[in-house]
Amino acid sequence: MKHKLFSPYLMYEPKSGDPVLLDKYTFAHILGGYLMQKIGLSERMAILLALGYELIEDDLIEALGLKRWKVEGKGNALVDVVAAIAGFEIARRHLK
Numbered sequence: 001m002k003h004k005l006f007s008p009y010l011m012y013e014p015k016s017g018d019p020v021l022l023d024k025y026t027f028a029h030i031l032g033g034y035l036m037q038k039i040g041l042s043e044r045m046a047i048l049l050a051l052g053y054e055l056i057e058d059d060l061i062e063a064l065g066l067k068r069w070k071v072e073g074k075g076n077a078l079v080d081v082v083a084a085i086a087g088f089e090i091a092r093r094h095l096k
Contacts, residue, residue, distance in 0.1 A: 021079045023072075029080040033087025043088060050084035 029050070036046040054077040072080075 020073065021075050023076060026079065026083050029083035030087035030090070033084035033089075034091040035087075036084070037088045037091035043085075043092075046088045047081070047085060050081045054080055 033046060033050065036049065037043075041049070054072075057077070058072065
């Protein structure tokens with residue numbers, strides 16, 4: 001079952017293996033950015049952690065034995081980093 005989000009380019013298709021920009025874990029990256037700001041990390045450190053996680057995410061998931069997880073596309077990894085930065089900014093600007 002396909003779910004369209006905003007346009008045909010932003011799609012989530014469960015278990016398809018197709019690369020997508022937004023998926024059901026995008027909110028987790030927003031929350032991660034929010035929490036990084038709330039615990040006092042600098043913006044630079046939050047960006048480095050978000051980038052670092054995306055670099056090791058697929059290997060980490062494989063090492064943990066989570067076979068249901070599909071390999072992400074590069075576009076989704078970029079969106080996840082942007083989502084973390086957005087969460088960081090939301091926490092900094094609007095939720096003091």
